[in-house]
Amino acid sequence: MAERYSSFTPGGTGWLLQRITAAFLVVVLAFHFFQLHFVNHAADVTFAGTQARMENVGYFLTMVLFLIAGTFHGVNGVYNALVNQGLKGTQKKVVLAVLVIASVALIVQGIYVAMAMAGVEIV
Amino acid sequence: MSQSYNRGLIEDFGRWKEFSAGMWAWIFHKFTGWMLIGYLFTHIAVLSTAVGAASGDASLVASGDDIYTTTIQGLESLFIVRVLEVGLLAVAVFHILNGLRLLMVDLGVGLDAQDKSFYASLVLTAIITVASVPTFLDGVTL
Amino acid sequence: MYEHDVIVVGAGGAGLRAAVAADEAGADVALVSKLHPVRSHTGAAEGGINAALREGDDWELHAYDTMKGSDYLADAPAVETLTQDSPEDTITLEHWGMPFSREEDGRVSQRPFGGLSFPRTTYAGAETGHHLLHVMYEQVVKRGIQVYDEWYVMDLATTDEDDPNERECHGVVAYDVQSGNVEGFKANDGVILATGGPGQAFDHTTNAVSCTGDGHAMAYRAGAPLEDMEFIQFHPTSLPSTGVLISEGVRGEGGILYNNDGERFMFEHGYANNDGELASRDVVARAELTEVQEGRGVNDEYVHLDMRHLGEERILDRLENILHLAEDFEGVDGLIEPMPVKPGQHYAMGGIEVDENGQTCIDGLYAAGECACVSVHGGNRLGGNALPELIVFGKRAGRHAAGDDLGEPQIRTGYGDDVEDETDTELPVQPGSAGLDGSGGVAADGGMTADAEGILERQVESAREHVDYLMEKDTGVQHAEIRQKLQNAMTDYVNVFRTEEGVKKALKLIRECREEYQDVYVDDPSRTFNTDLQQTIETRNLIDVAETIALGALVRNEFRGAHWRQENQIRDDENWLKHTLISWEEGEPKIFYRPVILEGEDKTYEPKDRSY
Amino acid sequence: MSTQQQEPEQPESQETPKDPEMKGAESPVDEKEKETGEIDQTTADETELEGETVLIKVFRYDPEVADKQEPRFDEFHVPFEKGMTVLDAVMYARDHYDSSLTFRHSCRQAVCGSDAFFVNGKQRLGCKTQMADLEHPVRIEPLPHQEVVKDLVVDMDHFYDQMHTVEPYLQQDDLPTGDLEEQRQSRENREKIKMSTRCIWCGACMSSCNIAAGDNEYLGPAAINKAYRFAMDDREDEEVKEHRLRIIEQEHGVWRCQTQFSCTEVCPKDIPLTEHIQELKREAVKKNLKFW
Numbered sequence A: 001m002a003e004r005y006s007s008f009t010p011g012g013t014g015w016l017l018q019r020i021t022a023a024f025l026v027v028v029l030a031f032h033f034f035q036l037h038f039v040n041h042a043a044d045v046t047f048a049g050t051q052a053r054m055e056n057v058g059y060f061l062t063m064v065l066f067l068i069a070g071t072f073h074g075v076n077g078v079y080n081a082l083v084n085q086g087l088k089g090t091q092k093k094v095v096l097a098v099l100v101i102a103s104v105a106l107i108v109q110g111i112y113v114a115m116a117m118a119g120v121e122i123v
Numbered sequence B: 001m002s003q004s005y006n007r008g009l010i011e012d013f014g015r016w017k018e019f020s021a022g023m024w025a026w027i028f029h030k031f032t033g034w035m036l037i038g039y040l041f042t043h044i045a046v047l048s049t050a051v052g053a054a055s056g057d058a059s060l061v062a063s064g065d066d067i068y069t070t071t072i073q074g075l076e077s078l079f080i081v082r083v084l085e086v087g088l089l090a091v092a093v094f095h096i097l098n099g100l101r102l103l104m105v106d107l108g109v110g111l112d113a114q115d116k117s118f119y120a121s122l123v124l125t126a127i128i129t130v131a132s133v134p135t136f137l138d139g140v141t142l
Numbered sequence C: 001m002y003e004h005d006v007i008v009v010g011a012g013g014a015g016l017r018a019a020v021a022a023d024e025a026g027a028d029v030a031l032v033s034k035l036h037p038v039r040s041h042t043g044a045a046e047g048g049i050n051a052a053l054r055e056g057d058d059w060e061l062h063a064y065d066t067m068k069g070s071d072y073l074a075d076a077p078a079v080e081t082l083t084q085d086s087p088e089d090t091i092t093l094e095h096w097g098m099p100f101s102r103e104e105d106g107r108v109s110q111r112p113f114g115g116l117s118f119p120r121t122t123y124a125g126a127e128t129g130h131h132l133l134h135v136m137y138e139q140v141v142k143r144g145i146q147v148y149d150e151w152y153v154m155d156l157a158t159t160d161e162d163d164p165n166e167r168e169c170h171g172v173v174a175y176d177v178q179s180g181n182v183e184g185f186k187a188n189d190g191v192i193l194a195t196g197g198p199g200q201a202f203d204h205t206t207n208a209v210s211c212t213g214d215g216h217a218m219a220y221r222a223g224a225p226l227e228d229m230e231f232i233q234f235h236p237t238s239l240p241s242t243g244v245l246i247s248e249g250v251r252g253e254g255g256i257l258y259n260n261d262g263e264r265f266m267f268e269h270g271y272a273n274n275d276g277e278l279a280s281r282d283v284v285a286r287a288e289l290t291e292v293q294e295g296r297g298v299n300d301e302y303v304h305l306d307m308r309h310l311g312e313e314r315i316l317d318r319l320e321n322i323l324h325l326a327e328d329f330e331g332v333d334g335l336i337e338p339m340p341v342k343p344g345q346h347y348a349m350g351g352i353e354v355d356e357n358g359q360t361c362i363d364g365l366y367a368a369g370e371c372a373c374v375s376v377h378g379g380n381r382l383g384g385n386a387l388p389e390l391i392v393f394g395k396r397a398g399r400h401a402a403g404d405d406l407g408e409p410q411i412r413t414g415y416g417d418d419v420e421d422e423t424d425t426e427l428p429v430q431p432g433s434a435g436l437d438g439s440g441g442v443a444a445d446g447g448m449t450a451d452a453e454g455i456l457e458r459q460v461e462s463a464r465e466h467v468d469y470l471m472e473k474d475t476g477v478q479h480a481e482i483r484q485k486l487q488n489a490m491t492d493y494v495n496v497f498r499t500e501e502g503v504k505k506a507l508k509l510i511r512e513c514r515e516e517y518q519d520v521y522v523d524d525p526s527r528t529f530n531t532d533l534q535q536t537i538e539t540r541n542l543i544d545v546a547e548t549i550a551l552g553a554l555v556r557n558e559f560r561g562a563h564w565r566q567e568n569q570i571r572d573d574e575n576w577l578k579h580t581l582i583s584w585e586e587g588e589p590k591i592f593y594r595p596v597i598l599e600g601e602d603k604t605y606e607p608k609d610r611s612y
Numbered sequence D: 001m002s003t004q005q006q007e008p009e010q011p012e013s014q015e016t017p018k019d020p021e022m023k024g025a026e027s028p029v030d031e032k033e034k035e036t037g038e039i040d041q042t043t044a045d046e047t048e049l050e051g052e053t054v055l056i057k058v059f060r061y062d063p064e065v066a067d068k069q070e071p072r073f074d075e076f077h078v079p080f081e082k083g084m085t086v087l088d089a090v091m092y093a094r095d096h097y098d099s100s101l102t103f104r105h106s107c108r109q110a111v112c113g114s115d116a117f118f119v120n121g122k123q124r125l126g127c128k129t130q131m132a133d134l135e136h137p138v139r140i141e142p143l144p145h146q147e148v149v150k151d152l153v154v155d156m157d158h159f160y161d162q163m164h165t166v167e168p169y170l171q172q173d174d175l176p177t178g179d180l181e182e183q184r185q186s187r188e189n190r191e192k193i194k195m196s197t198r199c200i201w202c203g204a205c206m207s208s209c210n211i212a213a214g215d216n217e218y219l220g221p222a223a224i225n226k227a228y229r230f231a232m233d234d235r236e237d238e239e240v241k242e243h244r245l246r247i248i249e250q251e252h253g254v255w256r257c258q259t260q261f262s263c264t265e266v267c268p269k270d271i272p273l274t275e276h277i278q279e280l281k282r283e284a285v286k287k288n289l290k291f292w
């Protein structure tokens, strides 16, 4: 019976990171929503305004972290959900690969966008 | 030997009438989680127009006619987008509140009140959503 | 066919302990049980395990208490073995992880119990039996002992010499409840019966539905005598609809018994003018029954146990679990209404006659636990003495069966030169199956000397035929009807109150049951998990066992321990310092007596008045 | 048994399954959904029930018997008595109407764990559930998510396997010397594991858990609780505890639990299962952090 279980211990780290990112996200997501819908109304968003915010290094870093945390949290959540539903074997590996590629793409694209917003020269 | 009698998928989900608070919380949390990650991808896609704005004509940016600004403002002028935004808010607020509930559960705090805290997240979500409707629908017409 | 060195039938406390001991002694053991081990009735025991562990206590005091409690019908060598081994075997349970309640210093707790001169009842909350059962099953899992669960053992495979003392047991025949397959289990070294009590012979019992005395009946029909079967302990406060036990604690705290007229009958009708509700179990049980029989029972069935006057606070503090029991099993709120209670069959002091090593007079056949009678309880079991019996004698039986040398036993078994035949009692009807089909007896080998395998094969064949017969017959009587009639007969006439006339009536009714049973059939046509079939076979066993209880109750014309007879309401030491033994010979019960052994290792237990 | 002596003159009211809808339905459960509205209308009041009969609808299935191969519900009218439990009701139906009605039961007092059924949509112990507390008619089914052997009997082997996987026995080799020397355990420590030791292996929790239903290899709440019982017992050494944590933090171990709480809700012994699982998750994380 016991041999049915693999000996390495996945999940534990993922589980913890899911909680840590969640805790971080609560704060930032609330801030983000508040900022863009209540302080600055979404309808009034302009590139100039965005640029002004992004040029602040603190804000920039926060947003990048927000992106990474959100992506990890969301993608890891989706992955866990699928695994919990009984995904295994090659299928599982394929899904993991696709998700990792998608997240990396999302993060790269996101950072690229943020840099553009901040007015950093992109080659 | 015993024969397997498969009571089917409904066994898991068809019994929704018999679900308890914890199960509903689980289902809603999943649902909202998926919505949020879906939105995150879309969001970044939309924001990507900023790249166009940044590399475009600086005067357009100054006058607020750059592609980024027009895209966003164009979207924001649609009533349906505003409604979707309210939906997104609801989803996010529930996910946050229930997420907090789950974090508490993970820390072993207030387990006895887990069903109450779920109902509380629902109610709070509803209140916050309703309260923010005016802000969200401000300045848009059908 | 399956083959093992030692086959243990039954996986309650006694069976599990025997299996672990045999395994430790190096034998290849298998447990065969009609229930999964953790479902066994040992799990229901609440009180605790008596063991002399502490400073100021010793096994001799425990032995003295036990002899006195038994009303001097226990055999001293057995009692001394029990009390000497119990401490070590109880600590073994602790070493295996049993979650005993603890003292401030981290040692196991002990509490006082009725009839004990020292608080030596070792306990684990109010669920000692549950923990004992589970910790022992855990050891079985740890050792990888083979368990055949949900296999119902139907019969023993013994040789058929005329003298039971010369017979040998080579295995058992069982059927797989899930599939209905009948198979043989060959035991190279021994078969240990640990099938628990026969409580279902009574209509109202604290015992489980599975306590049907199968082991008793199998051993009996194979030729091993049943000993002291008339000694049945009745508990005065069990819930009427289910038989769930309401602990003595309620009366201890000041709970009061009322009849239908609102009278506190223990005093008002003079049953126990000093102790009232706190008189000993048998006194209270008889009082309750008298009230009901004289028309003062509630709904003609039970009496009321009232604890409302104790106040909500005190009840919640000390008797909270009682509130739950009454609510869950009887739908009664003990805070606002009195709880219905009536006497319920609780424990069988008697059983298959064995010696200190657990062996019966049949070679290779052992018995342990409630189904056995080494005779440590005699006429009355003290609370907390059954669980140590399971572990002490379960262990000994397991070791002995596996070949460990435990020394010569001092207790003799089987018919021999030290017994006295029953001569004076007239029986109202012919007991036993004489004249009726005597299925399931000793495997007749038709005069040929067969080897162990042959005997087993033949027994398997006959069991298969028996099952086929029951299944194929499609009209007749159903077992439930017969069982109900039997249970009613026992509860009406062989209850706490026994009169010669009543017991004779019971014997007649039992005879009728036996005759009706000739026409029994199984309605459920399926081989899969056929509980109808299983209960039909159990009912046969119950008839045999009930008959021995009634026979014992009829011949023993005295009042000793739990056995009360109207005609002679005193303990008659002159005539009755002896065990009743009943063995099955060619379809008929044979009754004889063997003197009690009151001489211990270095002292003799002189009968004294049993007053506390 | 004793509940069943009265009212023998009860007419033979066993219903042949006449629900045409039931017959041939892919799943009776599905059909039941359509019906619930009607089923749960009448709520029983104890006094109202006195002297009446109550209706139970019992799931029937037998792989061997032709007309039971298609699962169906049978209806039985059982005379009600004060204090009657669900187990009493099915026993009455079996002993008086249909002796082939099959279910496990033994102790009748919530200690053997044989008779966990799915009663009115919830996992409950038959012997511990008062008929008067239920909505009527009462629908009784075998435990969901387990193979049905026959009628209300389900295959428990998988459950037992999971229980055995967590090495459910104390592992302590350094026993105090001297036969009568016990291992010490503080009262606090015994209190800590007390609830976890109450499990009677009824399987209700496992059956109620959606995750266990979806992932057959998930250890399940009962087995994890068993692991908790030993991992938290101070009588075991640190290394053993680590070993135990390694077992429960396997892929199909604690991380599978999504804190749905239904296990905790159905447990007849009121064991705080979710709490125990969560505590083990934290313990496992703590142990892993030590190595970083």
Ligand SMILES: Cc1cc2nc3c(=O)[nH]c(=O)nc-3n(C[C@H](O)[C@H](O)[C@H](O)COP(=O)(O)OP(=O)(O)OC[C@H]3O[C@@H](n4cnc5c(N)ncnc54)[C@H](O)[C@@H]3O)c2cc1C
Binding pocket: C009, C010, C011, C012, C013, C014, C015, C032, C033, C034, C035, C036, C037, C039, C040, C041, C042, C043, C044, C045, C046, C047, C048, C049, C128, C129, C151, C152, C153, C154, C194, C195, C196, C197, C206, C207, C208, C210, C211, C214, C215, C245, C346, C347, C368, C369, C370, C371, C383, C384, C385, C386, C387, C388, C390
């Ligand atoms: C409510 C209650 C409270 C009690 N409290 C205490 C107490 O506090 N202290 C104390 O010392 N004693 C107490 N007792 C008594 C004690 O619990 C029992 O005497 C003891 O548990 C019996 O154990 P056992 O192993 O002999 O039988 P059981 O535990 O009954 O086990 C019998 C086993 O045999 C199996 N079996 C039976 N027939 C067959 C068959 N035909 N084929 C295969 N397998 C079969 C069953 O499956 C079961 O596994 C109490 C008893 C009751 C009823």
Ligand code: HEM
Binding pocket: A018, A019, A022, A023, A025, A026, A027, A029, A070, A073, A074, A075, A076, A077, A078, A080, A081, B029, B030, B031, B032, B033, B034, B036, B037, B038, B040, B095, B096, B097, B099, B100, B102, B103, D258
């Ligand atoms: C960008 C924002 C967020 C996204 C995209 C997101 C997405 C997700 C997703 C997809 C899951 C997996 C759900 C499942 O299928 O089981 C999840 C789980 C979770 N989310 Fe979020 N989430 C976000 C923000 C938050 C926030 C702000 C919190 C606040 C506490 C949070 C708390 C959690 C928790 C605790 C879980 C784990 C649930 C579990 O599996 O036990 N999330 N999230």
Ligand code: SF4
Binding pocket: D198, D199, D200, D201, D202, D203, D204, D205, D206, D221, D222, D225, D266, D267, D268, D269, D270, D271, D273
């Ligand atoms: S944890 Fe509770 S519900 Fe689960 S098997 Fe044990 S007693 Fe039953």
Ligand code: F3S
Binding pocket: D208, D209, D210, D211, D212, D220, D221, D256, D257, D258, D259, D260, D261, D262, D263, D264, D273, D274, D277
């Ligand atoms: S129901 Fe299942 S998901 Fe966890 S809390 Fe219980 S194990």
Ligand code: FES
Binding pocket: D105, D106, D107, D108, D109, D110, D111, D112, D113, D114, D115, D125, D126, D127, D128
């Ligand atoms: S019959 Fe034993 S738990 Fe219900």
